[in-house]
Amino acid sequence: ARTGDPEVVFGQGKTPGQIVAALRALHEAHPDRAILATRLSEDALAECAEHLPDAVLDSVGRTAVLGRTETRGRVAVVAAGTSDLPVVRECATTIAVFGAEPDEIVDVGVAGIHRLLAQRDRIDEADVVVAVAGMEAALPSVLGGLVGVPLIAVPTSVGYGWNLEGVTAWLATVNSCAPGVVSVNVDNGFGAGVAAARIARRTARTAE
Amino acid sequence: ARTGDPEVVFGQGKTPGQIVAALRALHEAHPDRAILATRLSEDALAECAEHLPDAVLDSVGRTAVLGRTETRGRVAVVAAGTSDLPVVRECATTIAVFGAEPDEIVDVGVAGIHRLLAQRDRIDEADVVVAVAGMEAALPSVLGGLVGVPLIAVPTSVGYGWNLEGVTAWLATVNSCAPGVVSVNVDNGFGAGVAAARIARRTARTAE
Amino acid sequence: ARTGDPEVVFGQGKTPGQIVAALRALHEAHPDRAILATRLSEDALAECAEHLPDAVLDSVGRTAVLGRTETRGRVAVVAAGTSDLPVVRECATTIAVFGAEPDEIVDVGVAGIHRLLAQRDRIDEADVVVAVAGMEAALPSVLGGLVGVPLIAVPTSVGYGWNLEGVTAWLATVNSCAPGVVSVNVDNGFGAGVAAARIARRTARTAE
Amino acid sequence: ARTGDPEVVFGQGKTPGQIVAALRALHEAHPDRAILATRLSEDALAECAEHLPDAVLDSVGRTAVLGRTETRGRVAVVAAGTSDLPVVRECATTIAVFGAEPDEIVDVGVAGIHRLLAQRDRIDEADVVVAVAGMEAALPSVLGGLVGVPLIAVPTSVGYGWNLEGVTAWLATVNSCAPGVVSVNVDNGFGAGVAAARIARRTARTAE
Amino acid sequence: ARTGDPEVVFGQGKTPGQIVAALRALHEAHPDRAILATRLSEDALAECAEHLPDAVLDSVGRTAVLGRTETRGRVAVVAAGTSDLPVVRECATTIAVFGAEPDEIVDVGVAGIHRLLAQRDRIDEADVVVAVAGMEAALPSVLGGLVGVPLIAVPTSVGYGWNLEGVTAWLATVNSCAPGVVSVNVDNGFGAGVAAARIARRTARTAE
Amino acid sequence: ARTGDPEVVFGQGKTPGQIVAALRALHEAHPDRAILATRLSEDALAECAEHLPDAVLDSVGRTAVLGRTETRGRVAVVAAGTSDLPVVRECATTIAVFGAEPDEIVDVGVAGIHRLLAQRDRIDEADVVVAVAGMEAALPSVLGGLVGVPLIAVPTSVGYGWNLEGVTAWLATVNSCAPGVVSVNVDNGFGAGVAAARIARRTARTAE
Amino acid sequence: ARTGDPEVVFGQGKTPGQIVAALRALHEAHPDRAILATRLSEDALAECAEHLPDAVLDSVGRTAVLGRTETRGRVAVVAAGTSDLPVVRECATTIAVFGAEPDEIVDVGVAGIHRLLAQRDRIDEADVVVAVAGMEAALPSVLGGLVGVPLIAVPTSVGYGWNLEGVTAWLATVNSCAPGVVSVNVDNGFGAGVAAARIARRTARTAE
Amino acid sequence: ARTGDPEVVFGQGKTPGQIVAALRALHEAHPDRAILATRLSEDALAECAEHLPDAVLDSVGRTAVLGRTETRGRVAVVAAGTSDLPVVRECATTIAVFGAEPDEIVDVGVAGIHRLLAQRDRIDEADVVVAVAGMEAALPSVLGGLVGVPLIAVPTSVGYGWNLEGVTAWLATVNSCAPGVVSVNVDNGFGAGVAAARIARRTARTAE
Ligand SMILES: Nc1ncnc2c1ncn2[C@@H]1O[C@H](COP(=O)(O)O)[C@@H](O)[C@H]1O
Ligand SMILES: Nc1ncnc2c1ncn2[C@@H]1O[C@H](COP(=O)(O)O)[C@@H](O)[C@H]1O
Ligand SMILES: Nc1ncnc2c1ncn2[C@@H]1O[C@H](COP(=O)(O)O)[C@@H](O)[C@H]1O
Ligand SMILES: Nc1ncnc2c1ncn2[C@@H]1O[C@H](COP(=O)(O)O)[C@@H](O)[C@H]1O
Ligand SMILES: [Mg+2]
Ligand SMILES: [Mg+2]
Ligand SMILES: [Mg+2]
Ligand SMILES: [Mg+2]
Ligand SMILES: [Mg+2]
Ligand SMILES: [Mg+2]
Ligand SMILES: [Mg+2]
Ligand SMILES: [Mg+2]
Known part of the structure; x- marks a missing residue:
């Protein structure tokens, strides 16, 4: 993104397939920092679990993360x-x-x-x-x-x-x-x- | 009042004269307990101060009280x-x-x-x-x-x-x-x- | 509870299993007074009926009560x-x-x-x-x-x-x-x- | 009015002079039934009192009436x-x-x-x-x-x-x-x- | 009803059985005038059709009527x-x-x-x-x-x-x-x- | 204005002097088309009447216009x-x-x-x-x-x-x-x- | 329509059959210009696809169009x-x-x-x-x-x-x-x- | 203030005298940093101008400031x-x-x-x-x-x-x-x- 922030996929209203594809594409384009997907349905989380073994999933917060960002503060x-x-x-x-x-x-x-x-x-x-x-x-x-x-x-x-x-x-x-x-x-x-x-x-x- | 509670004069929208008269009449009818007037304007408070020397006035709470009630609790x-x-x-x-x-x-x-x-x-x-x-x-x-x-x-x-x-x-x-x-x-x-x-x-x- | 009141389980959004477990645990901790569960779904009421034979259930008010409290007033x-x-x-x-x-x-x-x-x-x-x-x-x-x-x-x-x-x-x-x-x-x-x-x-x- | 009802002057936003004139004109046009003016200010009521001696005025309801209507029911x-x-x-x-x-x-x-x-x-x-x-x-x-x-x-x-x-x-x-x-x-x-x-x-x- | 109006069954939130029973009871109690039921679900209308052959049903207005009232006006x-x-x-x-x-x-x-x-x-x-x-x-x-x-x-x-x-x-x-x-x-x-x-x-x- | 439309002065919240000055300045800058001022107070209209003899004023619509625009449609x-x-x-x-x-x-x-x-x-x-x-x-x-x-x-x-x-x-x-x-x-x-x-x-x- | 505009079928709340019939009837009555149906459900779109081969369907905008209108501007x-x-x-x-x-x-x-x-x-x-x-x-x-x-x-x-x-x-x-x-x-x-x-x-x- | 921030006087609803007094007292208690008063009426600003010659006043923002704070960022x-x-x-x-x-x-x-x-x-x-x-x-x-x-x-x-x-x-x-x-x-x-x-x-x- 123009502002220097990480890329984010807003999951609501997208199909599980679209979400997995978006995460994968953005991760390849930006391997150096984390990619975030939010508001994932149970189906979308399952699809991520199956197709994105490296993703960190959270079924309570309904998020998926691919990659890692250095933290400060x-x-x-x-x-x-x-x-x-x-x-x-x-x-x-x-x-x-x-x-x-x-x-x-x-x-x-x-x-x-x-x-x-x-x-x-x-x-x-x-x-x-x-x-x-x-x-x-x-x-x-x-x-x-x-x-x-x-x-x-x-x-x-x-x-x-x-x-x-x-x-x-x-x-x-x-x-x-x-x-x-x-x-x-x-x-x-x-x-x-x-x-x-x-x-x-x-x-x-x-x-x- | 039917429910045993004291009588109250709601001052808003009443003239100072009406309020003084109402307090005086209710106090005479119920000498054994306090009578309360609320939402008094500055004018109404001044009129009470002049004509009801026994009234306890509060210009912050905008109330006047005539008489006394025993308290419990x-x-x-x-x-x-x-x-x-x-x-x-x-x-x-x-x-x-x-x-x-x-x-x-x-x-x-x-x-x-x-x-x-x-x-x-x-x-x-x-x-x-x-x-x-x-x-x-x-x-x-x-x-x-x-x-x-x-x-x-x-x-x-x-x-x-x-x-x-x-x-x-x-x-x-x-x-x-x-x-x-x-x-x-x-x-x-x-x-x-x-x-x-x-x-x-x-x-x-x-x-x- | 700190204020001396009985413990309550708010049933909405909880699974039947969670509700039964919570009632049981609170009842054991406070055997001397009643424990209340509210907003129970039909499933939760059925689970209580099966696993908490001593509970008093009300399908209209959607509550379950375990234990008894003395009343006054x-x-x-x-x-x-x-x-x-x-x-x-x-x-x-x-x-x-x-x-x-x-x-x-x-x-x-x-x-x-x-x-x-x-x-x-x-x-x-x-x-x-x-x-x-x-x-x-x-x-x-x-x-x-x-x-x-x-x-x-x-x-x-x-x-x-x-x-x-x-x-x-x-x-x-x-x-x-x-x-x-x-x-x-x-x-x-x-x-x-x-x-x-x-x-x-x-x-x-x-x-x- | 087309529907057979009496004529009415809505006083709000009209000058006292406009109201008196409207009442007078409508009364002349419809001498057989009453004419009503509503939402009259104190000034408008005073102007009516002065210029329309036959009008029936009500300072609480803020109305003026010229003429009379037969009633039924x-x-x-x-x-x-x-x-x-x-x-x-x-x-x-x-x-x-x-x-x-x-x-x-x-x-x-x-x-x-x-x-x-x-x-x-x-x-x-x-x-x-x-x-x-x-x-x-x-x-x-x-x-x-x-x-x-x-x-x-x-x-x-x-x-x-x-x-x-x-x-x-x-x-x-x-x-x-x-x-x-x-x-x-x-x-x-x-x-x-x-x-x-x-x-x-x-x-x-x-x-x- | 105290006011002289016909009896009415408000169908919303009632079971089909309750509605049929209520219509039948009220009709027996007031054979001389019509009984109305409103806000009927499709199920309730079907139940009425089966059990109340004399009822006039309207699936658009979602009503059932038993009996007849004289009309005037x-x-x-x-x-x-x-x-x-x-x-x-x-x-x-x-x-x-x-x-x-x-x-x-x-x-x-x-x-x-x-x-x-x-x-x-x-x-x-x-x-x-x-x-x-x-x-x-x-x-x-x-x-x-x-x-x-x-x-x-x-x-x-x-x-x-x-x-x-x-x-x-x-x-x-x-x-x-x-x-x-x-x-x-x-x-x-x-x-x-x-x-x-x-x-x-x-x-x-x-x-x- | 960038979009080719005439210039407008929004009169609300501006002093009569500011409005007259703004109208005059815009009129000099754009002598070929009309300038409009809206939401004028009575004071502002009076000030325009005194200082802008060429302005067309409307006390009902509360506007002042300086200059003229060709019309079409x-x-x-x-x-x-x-x-x-x-x-x-x-x-x-x-x-x-x-x-x-x-x-x-x-x-x-x-x-x-x-x-x-x-x-x-x-x-x-x-x-x-x-x-x-x-x-x-x-x-x-x-x-x-x-x-x-x-x-x-x-x-x-x-x-x-x-x-x-x-x-x-x-x-x-x-x-x-x-x-x-x-x-x-x-x-x-x-x-x-x-x-x-x-x-x-x-x-x-x-x-x- | 009286105003010279094309005829439109508002699909919401209508059955697929009603929509197909309405489009067909209006198209026959007005063969010279397009007929539009909006707010079509998936079922309605499917019914149009089957029965109106000449219709142009859009599943994103949820519309169907029969016929053609000349455009200008x-x-x-x-x-x-x-x-x-x-x-x-x-x-x-x-x-x-x-x-x-x-x-x-x-x-x-x-x-x-x-x-x-x-x-x-x-x-x-x-x-x-x-x-x-x-x-x-x-x-x-x-x-x-x-x-x-x-x-x-x-x-x-x-x-x-x-x-x-x-x-x-x-x-x-x-x-x-x-x-x-x-x-x-x-x-x-x-x-x-x-x-x-x-x-x-x-x-x-x-x-x- | 407990949180380390400067003291502030909220001017709305306070008399000019109260505001001047509050600013003066807080300034004496905290001479090392600025004191702010906000939402000042014209009267309050005038009173500050007269009695607090060191105050920096802003009639547009309706503020008064006594003292100075080092800035960073x-x-x-x-x-x-x-x-x-x-x-x-x-x-x-x-x-x-x-x-x-x-x-x-x-x-x-x-x-x-x-x-x-x-x-x-x-x-x-x-x-x-x-x-x-x-x-x-x-x-x-x-x-x-x-x-x-x-x-x-x-x-x-x-x-x-x-x-x-x-x-x-x-x-x-x-x-x-x-x-x-x-x-x-x-x-x-x-x-x-x-x-x-x-x-x-x-x-x-x-x-x-
Ligand atoms: N029906 C109810 N409506 C509102 N608050 C409730 C209700 N039932 C329980 N509560 C509150 O919910 C608390 C327990 O919430 P929880 O810890 O989520 O089970 C109780 O202490 C009550 O304050
Ligand atoms: N107090 C009122 N509240 C609402 N409508 C009124 C009232 N008095 C008069 N009207 C309506 O105002 C109409 C006259 O309005 P106008 O021509 O402005 O005087 C009457 O025909 C009434 O419909
Ligand atoms: N009566 C009005 N209602 C809404 N907007 C207006 C009105 N009159 C002027 N404006 C807008 O106000 C702008 C000028 O505002 P200002 O620069 O404050 O004078 C014009 O360009 C218009 O967009
Ligand atoms: N303009 C303002 N808007 C909102 N809150 C303010 C404003 N100015 C001061 N305050 C708050 O008002 C507090 C002081 O209120 P007071 O003790 O009534 O003077 C400050 O600590 C601020 O939290
Ligand atoms: Mg936007
Ligand atoms: Mg009432
Ligand atoms: Mg909270
Ligand atoms: Mg209209
Ligand atoms: Mg009630
Ligand atoms: Mg903006
Ligand atoms: Mg309509
Ligand atoms: Mg608070």
């Missing part, structure tokens, strides 16, 4: 629990492909604030923090008061009831009382990952 | 900061008039989580907690993980930018990840106060 | 009719698990006001009232004029036509002309049950 | 209280101008259901019922269960807090659990009055 | 075309069951205004007009300028593209430039039919 | 009545400045369909039709069935009651049952005028 | 990429049937602005430009600055995440910073095609 | 034109106070794409790009295809007509077709400035 991907996991994984895999090291910290929802505070040292080591949060998305605000590094919020469509398919969480992230929080579309772990990696690989702590 | 009214104060005060005054003791705990927003945790003992003494929260309204969720008593959320229209006039906060309260949170309309400190007092005056700790 | 769960029954049942079962006695009063919609008035004595015996209401959700307002105890409204997604999937009912509950009505998310019988039980078990009539 | 205009009065009056005056007899029944909100039931005989005498209702607009549903004659709901923008400027009431009226309720735009007492009079003047009881 | 049910037909039929059948005579006039959309004008005489014979209209719902406004009898608009969810599932049509009906138009919920042919029949059976032309 | 600008006139005028003036001849046809709302049909010959002479319509915006659909030339709809914020500030009209225009209707933003007479003139000056009847 | 149909292709094709086929020559220019999204600029000459040859754009729909605005001919925007429901099913794109097209952009409903390639062809066949360059 | 703040200038300035001042060097690049809207491309070298020198964009907010997407550094979008409420007060722009930014775009609330130049400075001061080019 660290991104903490923080979330409440298991329901947000697909978004966390899509984000973490994107971060790695785009050149930074992800650190997944889950099961730290704000209704159990001490579990979150217990992870403070690990979060403090990150160059960028991504806060993945569904329902009322309180997590970015609490994190915003704890860290001074760039903080990206990913609202998710996760919820126990009527939550406007993630709009509640989305509105919360752009109205966060913590200054400097930026956000992406609902469930857009990929977008947050691209942004986080771009920042982290330029801001690794040693750089300051 | 305690309600903690918790909020982030100064912008939510009008709602906090309307709520606290309503609680007192409806027969419970309010305890205002402000300046404990979630972006400074340690200030909130520092108030834990005081919050633990309450029979009911009211969480007043604007912007993304993260406070009820954090409180919901800390207390076991009934918890009422009041979303407010407070915000630094575009917040749909409180709808963001409102959606957050009904999507709270903490179980058992109930909520009222945006900025409805009065409604939350009525509900909180009804619960608290029946549940003073000795009852359990 | 009574909650009237009032609703118009059969369509709201799943929400009424989820709420009633939650109330029992969280320590209060539920009393289901259905078929009392406001378009037949005399049927509602005929149940007045039974409603008057409750320490808390939960009003479950779909469509235009007029029930909480009518009940609000009849009772003086805490009143929780549960808007439901029930309707004959276009009703914004329960938002009409939800908006109605927070704009009720009866003071002190609090509400929860659309169809959230669980949340209303948790709140109602917390209040009722502290406010049993003898306590006042 | 009766319309009950039912509402909760004083805040809805401007809409009630606009509706009642329109009914009279369009040829039926209005009967205003106010202060009968659903949170005091016995006051409504006490008016039952008077309501039963009507050929058409108009239910004017703000906030959660529960009144049309309760009335719908009491009467068998045509029932028109007018949602109003009246409310104590955040009510989407009458949309809550509007959604409630079209989702009423009582069959056969029809409705008009928010605060549209005029529209309801036109429809009610058209029906009533054709259905005076003797006709059945 | 006429209702024109006007619509643009074939897509609105299910709503037209549900409405027409309801009108007949509730005691008036329906006259279906379809294929008269406003984009072919001369076809509508060609039906003017037939429309003029009606005591009430129901305008069924999807998409931008222009039909009620054009009809409103042509007739002087009561006019009920039924917005439908019919559309070629993105139309907010009927909300566009709904908003159009309550903002009609023709005075006195009243409306019901999206696709609510039943509700419009109940209201239209109530009016028509009291206003048959001879009555005036 | 004709655009009918059709609307219901006086309330839509500001939009009609802004559109007509824009059409003239952008090089086509406008023909304003007002007072032809759909609730009086015969007045519209009476203008048919005049409408048929146009190369493009612009339909300006508020409230439920039925006009574009009726016109769409009458003409075969390009048809542009301008929804307006005009209405008697609650109309979402023009969104009702806007939704109506994009859901028109007449094929080939295109539309612009609410009240955007300018935008419709630019588009209409671009089409008309290329399609004058003689061209075909 | 050229329309550039410009879009970002493969996801918008169904809309592009529906639009292009409609243009041809309605009498102009379509030129499809895809894979020119604004995030790769040089690919768009590289097509400038081809775009400049068009008499009308249709900009098909999903997601944030930036394309019409960029094109609006490049061309002086009429420009029609078609927002599409294409997007990677939460995009309100095309409303984002739709709002963008009516708020375009480029003057004179007109737009149609989401995914309405047909409507844009009708409008574009009407303009183009009157404006072939030689005409100016 | 550069942020390009890019926007279409004069209407977005208040947001651009608030953002640029915030960037400087939070420790990076802002570079304002305005008058480069996408409808004049060559003016934007002409600024490419200057944009390429930035460590972070902030795209400020109203109306349809196409600018972030075009920039996203041109740069590889972190990109923050600020939707603004600027528009010529009905734009939902910035929601159109906001939706556009989170649906951008350019990967890795993050965004903040409508008109929130402050929030974007905080985020941009945090990134830029860690990523000055030499760091990579």
